[in-house]
Amino acid sequence: MSESEQNPAPAQTRKPKRRRRKPRKSQSNWDIRQFQVPAVAGKWRFHDFDLPLPLMRAIHALGFEYCTPIQAEALAQTLLGGDVVGKAQTGTGKTAAFLISLMAYFLEEEAPDGQKPGAPRALIIAPTRELALQIEKDAKALARFTKLNVASVVGGMDYQQQRDQLGKKVDVLVATPGRLLDFHEKRDVDLTQVEVLVLDEADRMLSMGFIPDVKRIIRHTPKKEERQTFLFSATFTPDILNLASQWTLDPAHVEIEVTVDNAADIDQHVYLVSDEDKSRLLINLLKDDSLERVMVFCNRRDLVRKLDDLLREAGVNVAMLSGDVPQTKRIETLERFREGEVRVLVATDVAGRGIHIEDVSHVINFTLPEDPEDYVHRIGRTGRAGAKGVSISFVGEEDAFSLPEIERYINDKLPCEHPPEGTL
Secondary structure (H helix, E strand, O other), X not given: OOHHXXXXXXXXXXXXXXXXXXXXXXXXXXXHHHOOOOOOOOOOEHHHHOOOHHHHHHHHHOOOOEOOHHHHHHHHHHOOOOOEEEEOOOOOOHHHHHHHXXXXXXXXXXXXXXXXXXOOOEEEEOOOHHHHHHHHHHXXXXXXXXXXXXXXEOOOOOHHHHHHHHOOOOOEEEEOHHHHHHHHHOOOOOOOOOOEEEEOOHHHHHHOOOHHHHHHHHHOOOOHHHOEEEEEEOOOOXXXXXXXXXXXXOOEEEEOOOOOHHHOOEEEEEEEOOHHHHHHHHHHHOOOOOOOOEEEXXXXXXXXXXXXXXXXXXXXXXXXXXXXXXXXXXXXXXHHHHOOOOOEEEEOHHHOOOOOOOOOOEEEEOOOOOOHHHHHHHHOOOOOOOOOEEEEEEEOHHHOOHHHHHHHHHOOOOOEEOOOOOOO
């Protein structure tokens, strides 16, 4: 990597660049010398960005050492105060990229005088409750050695409890559009002091019909010339790029291609099986104890319910996750799966993006997704953080048309094989 690549030029932006304050003395015994990461050619370390000490301490506690590509490229722009429009799939580290940037800013620039309760400095909008709650969890982990306050407002959760949070100082607010508008209309939220706006998974907000609500929200924040804006999307359609041009100012475009090349740790299998034999194959595969923590994906809610019943009857420790499951139950199910109390999670693509569950050993596509991009999102649930993972796709008569599209999308040929002996 050349010197210019190691030290990219500052982003061109009309917004004033952030001024670096002298680092405050640490109030703890932790020292940066406890966080040793050797320089490696072609890789960025978090040390290379001169981040505040409390943030580095949290990064160290989380076990992060080297930046992912989206983190390196985004931080090189956002730490200078510039807007970013990023194309990245889930699992690439984009959440940490925008959280580290805005927290570094808030730790260096004190809150404006007279910051009111319920007036966040950073607003993060996400399309689903699960994603919003995951972002909140990640934000609290990064803020653990700071005095920054993180809160969330999402639908389907205790309204009064969320309202109580808004009665206090909030630095970072994570929200889904509908619930945020509810609180704003009741004047529990003041968006006039937002300094950093993050729009995560903008493509999903578009497909789920949330853009009118998001536009209403953004109209209540400062003008784009007076705030910093990050927009992330798994795809760059003309509609997304049009929205990005409306909401951002001279943004840097960061693109991390959706690919399974970075999934070298995922062993991909395609089993040719008749549609009527899929259920029997799934039950027999799950008899193998090496399938420790499994996500099974289906395209339809009714199929999720059917498989959940079928696997329970077969004695499999299973739970299901779909839009039919009440919100509180969905969160409880995810936590039980994370903690290993549930071995198999049957889900629709609602769980395919934005939910970080470590140590998933296997992903099984009971049906191939209709959108080839969802194949990448699904199998990306396994093989994370250097761990070895396995994906298995059942291809029957109904899936035959989807396979060539997936192979074109990932630019790779998936080897088709017969299921292991004794599984049918």
